[in-house]
Amino acid sequence: MKFTWFNLMPWPYLxxxxxxxxxxxxxxxxxxxxxxxxxxxxxNTYMDLLEYADTLxxxxxxxxxxxxxxxxxxxxxxxxxxxxxxxxxxxxIVVLGNSIALYNPPVRVAEEFAMLxxxxxxxxxxxxxxxxxxxxxxxYGQIPSLTREKxxxxxxxxxxxxxxxxxxxFNGRYNKLRHVNIWPRPIQQPHPPVHIPGGGxxxxxxFCIDNTYSYSYLSFSGYLRAKALMQGYWDRVAExxxxxxxxxxxxxxxxxxVADTDEEAxxxxxxxxxxxxxxxxxxxxxxxxxxxxRTIKTIQSGAxxxxxxxxxxxxxxxxxxxxxxxxxIAGSPETVRQRMxxxxxxxxxxxxxxxxHVGNMPAEKAMYSTKLFAEKVMPKLRNMFPDYxxxxxxxxxxxxxxxxxxxxxxxxxxxxxDAMLGAK
Amino acid sequence: xxLKTVATPHVPVRYLEGxxxxxxxxxxxxxxxxxxxxxxAELAKTHHVYAPLLPGYGDSEECAQLRDMLDxxxxxxxxxxxxxxxxxxxxGHSMGGMIAAEMAAIAPNDLSRLVLIAPxxxxxDDHPIPDLFAILPYELPHYLFYDAAAGAAMMSAGTAxxxxxxxxxxxxxxxxxxxxxxxxxxxIPERGLAQRLYRVKARTTVIWGDGDxxxxxxxxxxxKKAVGGADLVSIPEAGxxxxxxxxxxxxxxxxxxx
Numbered sequence: 001m002k003f004t005w006f007n008l009m010p011w012p013y014l015x016x017x018x019x020x021x022x023x024x025x026x027x028x029x030x031x032x033x034x035x036x037x038x039x040x041x042x043x044n045t046y047m048d049l050l051e052y053a054d055t056l057x058x059x060x061x062x063x064x065x066x067x068x069x070x071x072x073x074x075x076x077x078x079x080x081x082x083x084x085x086x087x088x089x090x091x092x093i094v095v096l097g098n099s100i101a102l103y104n105p106p107v108r109v110a111e112e113f114a115m116l117x118x119x120x121x122x123x124x125x126x127x128x129x130x131x132x133x134x135x136x137x138x139x140y141g142q143i144p145s146l147t148r149e150k151x152x153x154x155x156x157x158x159x160x161x162x163x164x165x166x167x168x169x170f171n172g173r174y175n176k177l178r179h180v181n182i183w184p185r186p187i188q189q190p191h192p193p194v195h196i197p198g199g200g201x202x203x204x205x206x207f208c209i210d211n212t213y214s215y216s217y218l219s220f221s222g223y224l225r226a227k228a229l230m231q232g233y234w235d236r237v238a239e240x241x242x243x244x245x246x247x248x249x250x251x252x253x254x255x256x257x258v259a260d261t262d263e264e265a266x267x268x269x270x271x272x273x274x275x276x277x278x279x280x281x282x283x284x285x286x287x288x289x290x291x292x293x294r295t296i297k298t299i300q301s302g303a304x305x306x307x308x309x310x311x312x313x314x315x316x317x318x319x320x321x322x323x324x325x326x327x328x329i330a331g332s333p334e335t336v337r338q339r340m341x342x343x344x345x346x347x348x349x350x351x352x353x354x355x356x357h358v359g360n361m362p363a364e365k366a367m368y369s370t371k372l373f374a375e376k377v378m379p380k381l382r383n384m385f386p387d388y389x390x391x392x393x394x395x396x397x398x399x400x401x402x403x404x405x406x407x408x409x410x411x412x413x414x415x416x417x418d419a420m421l422g423a424k
Numbered sequence: 425x426x427l428k429t430v431a432t433p434h435v436p437v438r439y440l441e442g443x444x445x446x447x448x449x450x451x452x453x454x455x456x457x458x459x460x461x462x463x464x465a466e467l468a469k470t471h472h473v474y475a476p477l478l479p480g481y482g483d484s485e486e487c488a489q490l491r492d493m494l495d496x497x498x499x500x501x502x503x504x505x506x507x508x509x510x511x512x513x514x515x516g517h518s519m520g521g522m523i524a525a526e527m528a529a530i531a532p533n534d535l536s537r538l539v540l541i542a543p544x545x546x547x548x549d550d551h552p553i554p555d556l557f558a559i560l561p562y563e564l565p566h567y568l569f570y571d572a573a574a575g576a577a578m579m580s581a582g583t584a585x586x587x588x589x590x591x592x593x594x595x596x597x598x599x600x601x602x603x604x605x606x607x608x609x610x611x612i613p614e615r616g617l618a619q620r621l622y623r624v625k626a627r628t629t630v631i632w633g634d635g636d637x638x639x640x641x642x643x644x645x646x647x648k649k650a651v652g653g654a655d656l657v658s659i660p661e662a663g664x665x666x667x668x669x670x671x672x673x674x675x676x677x678x679x680x681x682x
Contacts, residue, residue, distance in 0.1 A: 113541060137611070138611070149488075250452050286558040286560050290558075291606065
């Protein structure tokens with residue numbers, strides 16, 4: 001199993017009446033609710049928490065890309081990832097991901113991901129989302145019905161840039177580049193492992209299967225509601241005669257909150273869960289899906305937007321309902337272990353993106369929950385898929401010998417040339 | 425009006441045909457057009473009307489190759505050619521007006537009469553047009569109709585909005601139609617037309633509903649200024665769907681212009 005500690009980086013100061021007074025947490029969110037001076041501490045705390053997860057033995061630490069979004073103050077995940085690459089030792093740097101249709105030209109992603117891979121010593125896991133309609137269409141102005149074509153072209157360009165050793169011309173529809181020749185290139189060969197966040201479209205299932213990429217379902221509605229979608233994926237894996245059904249072909253994001261007891265979990269975390277579901281997920285339906293963004297096939301399959309709230313809305317859900325319906329997994333280490341086992345077996349997923357900082361949760365609570373999970377839950381879930389213990393196709397392969405950042409020699413007092421001579 | 429199909433180089437095109445008289449080609453707006461359209465019925469009294477559907481509209485086949493303004497402009501000239509028409513009276517509403525103006529600008533010697541009804545295609549920073557792609561269905565009547573209540577009743581006639589089957593069909597229709605329209609209208613319905621309008625040689629009539637809340641009448645003045653010698657006809661008590669709310673007056677203005 002691969003556990004990635006993930007932080008969406010929500011803005012923690014949305015007011016109590018946010019829902020009533022605002023149309024949407026995304027796209028046209030009120031500028032005045034963001035306080036740059038306060039964000040200084042928020043960013044640094046969030047990055048500290050990601051680094052903390054590395055010290056506790058999480059396999060990866062994860063970041064993602066959203067724009068004009070109150071629950072994700074990370075329009076450039078690569079900036080955060082660069083900081084993490086320097087300050088962490090072992091965890092994979094999981095960038096899930098860069099919305100590659102938004103980078104002009106997309107070789108920018110090939111370059112920045114290569115830099116991250118080099119700085120981190122080969123610890124990059126690269127995510128290529130199409131991007132939500134809010135981000136891609138409404139914030140970044142991409143034409144909805146051409147977004148996928150542009151995305152596929154960007155993917156082909158990045159892959160060629162990573163794998164070809166001589167300059168080449170790329171005459172795409174959206175990118176015309178006469179001299180593609182990225183410098184630097186990634187450590188990992190032939191390229192860093194790729195994860196593709198998807199929302200249930202058959203085209204994305206096939207794209208992952210055909211390219212040996214891991215399919216990730218990043219939902220906030222929990223594992224019980226994800227069953228049909230993930231089953232669709234596994235059915236497709238079988239239909240397409242993929243060489244295996246390794247659980248590492250799939251990943252899932254789940255909100256996880258651990259405390260000493262079930263009661264303590266509710267007492268400690270319910271206000272933050274409520275903040276997340278009621279304020280952070282308050283997205284105007286006007287921005288849910290620009291017409292043309294989803295393929296006709298996907299609409300026909302009935303896979304509706306993951307941002308569509310359950311009937312009646314999240315606001316009406318109690319802690320009991322949120323846990324029983326699996327939106328969140330919360331409770332004592334034993335409760336969480338059982339639930340996680342259900343999730344892992346039920347969805348057949350080897351990659352878990354653990355959403356452990358929720359809403360406006362203070363650092364102390366996030367650390368408490370994270371530590372309990374790392375020490376009392378994670379070890380018991382390690383060996384869920386012994387048949388695939390050696391499957392390393394979907395995870396990073398770091399250099400065996402990596403430098404420690406901040407290891408310059410002592411500040412020189414004489415000319416280094418002389419010092420080197422003296423050492424001889 | 426009768427729904428027919430004509431072959432064009434990229435895709436078979438569905439079109440409505442009816443009436444007798446001089447040839448008139450009508451290009452519909454982003455909402456599409458049906459055989460029951462009141463303006464088409466009015467126009468068919470005096471003209472031989474052809475109303476081709478943009479690929480993806482109604483039951484017509486989609487066309488991946490039409491990606492941008494030039495593709496769509498040339499496609500419509502292909503349609504005119506395929507219908508065997510020469511220099512028809514070209515009428516376009518909203519998105520259709522934008523396309524018609526492009527056609528007139530790209531082939532100025534092939535067109536002598538042009539009618540633009542509340543056309544899209546220009547952008548005034550001081551008067552931003554609402555985001556058509558972020559308007560919820562229940563908000564649409566306000567933007568489209570002078571009489572929003574009557575418009576709402578017309579739009580929802582006979583539909584059960586909460587029926588899952590209806591919803592899915594609605595989403596698919598939107599994805600097909602507005603997905604295609606988005607190629608020239610998203611996220612801002614402007615593709616550089618302003619710098620090409622000087623090329624238009626056709627005698628041009630611009631028709632606008634006084635109460636248009638989607639593309640406000642200030643744009644009518646901008647069009648009049650941009651197209652040399654254009655006439656402007658203002659229609660009272662009409663919104664953006666002036667074609668529906670005042671079909672008779674619009675038809676009369678077109679007839680008067682011809």
